[in-house]
Amino acid sequence: xxxxxxxxxxxxxxxxxxxxxxxxxxxxxxxxxxxxxxxxxxxxxxxxxxxxxxxxxxxxxxxxxxxxxxxxxxxxxxxxxxxxxxxxxxxxxxxxxxxxxxxxxxxxxxxxxxxxxxxxxxxxxxxxxxxxxxxxxxxxxxxxxxxxxxxxxxxxxxxxxxxxxxxxxxxxxxxxxxxxxxxxxxxxxxxxxxxxxxxxxxxxxxxxxxxxxxxxxxxxxxxxxxxxxxxxxxxxxxxxxxxxxxxxxxxxxxxxxxxxxxxxxxxxxxxxxxxxxxxxxxxxxxxxxxxxxxxxxxxxxxxxxxxxxxxxxxxxxxxxxxxxxxxxxxxxxxxx
Ligand SMILES: Cc1cc2nc3c(=O)[nH]c(=O)nc-3n(C[C@H](O)[C@H](O)[C@H](O)COP(=O)(O)O)c2cc1C
Numbered sequence: 001x002x003x004x005x006x007x008x009x010x011x012x013x014x015x016x017x018x019x020x021x022x023x024x025x026x027x028x029x030x031x032x033x034x035x036x037x038x039x040x041x042x043x044x045x046x047x048x049x050x051x052x053x054x055x056x057x058x059x060x061x062x063x064x065x066x067x068x069x070x071x072x073x074x075x076x077x078x079x080x081x082x083x084x085x086x087x088x089x090x091x092x093x094x095x096x097x098x099x100x101x102x103x104x105x106x107x108x109x110x111x112x113x114x115x116x117x118x119x120x121x122x123x124x125x126x127x128x129x130x131x132x133x134x135x136x137x138x139x140x141x142x143x144x145x146x147x148x149x150x151x152x153x154x155x156x157x158x159x160x161x162x163x164x165x166x167x168x169x170x171x172x173x174x175x176x177x178x179x180x181x182x183x184x185x186x187x188x189x190x191x192x193x194x195x196x197x198x199x200x201x202x203x204x205x206x207x208x209x210x211x212x213x214x215x216x217x218x219x220x221x222x223x224x225x226x227x228x229x230x231x232x233x234x235x236x237x238x239x240x241x242x243x244x245x246x247x248x249x250x251x252x253x254x255x256x257x258x259x260x261x262x263x264x265x266x267x268x269x270x271x272x273x274x275x276x277x278x279x280x281x282x283x284x285x286x287x288x289x290x291x292x293x294x295x296x297x298x299x300x301x302x303x304x305x306x307x308x309x310x311x312x313x314x315x316x317x318x319x320x321x322x323x324x325x326x327x328x329x330x331x332x333x334x335x336x
Contacts, residue, residue, distance in 0.1 A: 194242030236262025252286020
C-alpha cells in the first residue's frame with residue numbers, strides 16, 4: 001500500500017502535488033475545484049502590490065472627479081469598495097477558500113516597497129493563509145545595478161516578512177541569479193521555510209510583421225524542468241527546509257523525477273491549465289503506480305534518492321559535462 005502523505009514547510013499534506021499560482025486559483029470555486037480534484041495544497045495567484053495601489057488611485061480619482069463635477073454623482077457609486085479594492089477581493093477569496101477546503105491554501109505575494117510586503121503578508125495571515133509564498137519578481141532598475149544588490153534586496157524582503165508573520169514563508173526563486181545555490185543558502189539562513197524552484201517569467205518577443213513587442217507567457221514543456229531538477233538535486237543535501245519543484249510537470253514521470261531529485265512537493269500550473277484540474281488524478285495515479293512497481297511505500301524513501309551528494313560535487317558535475325560534450329561532439333546523428 002502506497003502512502004503519499006507528506007509534509008511541506010511544516011504543513012501536513014495528503015500528497016505532494018501542489019497547484020501552483022495560476023488563474024485556476026482566482027476564485028473560491030476555482031480553489032474548491034483544485035481541492036476536489038485531489039491536490040495536496042493550493043497556492044493562490046499572486047497579489048501584486050501595484051495592482052492594489054493602481055486600483056486605489058483609480059477609485060480616488062473616480063470619486064474626486066464625481067464630487068467636483070456633480071456632487072450628486074457620488075450616489076452613482078454607492079458600492080465603491082474604497083481603496084485597496086483589489087487587495088480586499090484577494091483577501092476575501094483567501095478567507096472564504098481557506099474555510100471551504102480541507103487542504104492548505106497558500107497565499108502568494110508580489111510586493112514593491114518594504115511596507116507593502118509586510119502589510120499584505122500580515123493581512124494574508126489574518127485572512128487564514130496556511131503559509132505565504134513570496135513571488136519576488138523585480139527587474140533591476142538599470143544594468144548598472146550589481147547582482148549582489150539585487151540579492152540583498154531579496155534577502156531583506158524575506159527577513160522583513162518573516163519578522164511580520166508567524167505562518168511559514170516560502171520564497172519562489174528565479175533561475176537567473178549569478179549563483180543560484182548561494183542565494184538559496186542565504187535565504188535558508190535568513191529563515192525561509194521553503195524555496196520554490198523556479199518561477200517562470202514573461203519572455204516578450206518581437207513580431208517582425210506587426211512591428212510589435214508581443215507578450216510571451218505561454219505554458220511550459222517538460223524539458224524545461226531540467227534546470228530546476230539540477231538545482232534541487234544540488235540543494236537537497238545542503239538545506240533542511242522545504243523544497244518545491246515548479247516548472248515543466250506534464251506527466252507522472254515528471255513528478256517522480258522531481259521527487260527523486262529532492263523535492264518535498266511538486267507544483268503544477270501549465271499541465272493543470274492545459275488539461276484541467278482533473279489531471280491531478282492522472283499525476284497521482286501514475287506516481288502511485290510507479291512507487292508500487294519500484295517497491296516504495298512512502299515518499300520518504302523516494303525523496304532525494306538521486307540528489308547529488310558527497311564531496312567534490314562541482315568536480316563531478318564538470319566531469320559529466322565534459323563527457324556529455326565529448327560524446328555529443330563525436331556524433332553527428334544524435335539522438336538529440
Ligand atoms: C497563466 C499563468 C499565470 C501565472 N501566475 C502566477 C502568479 O500569479 N504568481 C506566481 O508566482 N506564479 C505564477 N505563474 C507561474 C506558475 O505558478 C509556475 O511557477 C510556472 O508556470 C512554472 O510551472 P509550470 O511549468 O507547471 O507551469 C503563472 C503561470 C501561468 C502559466
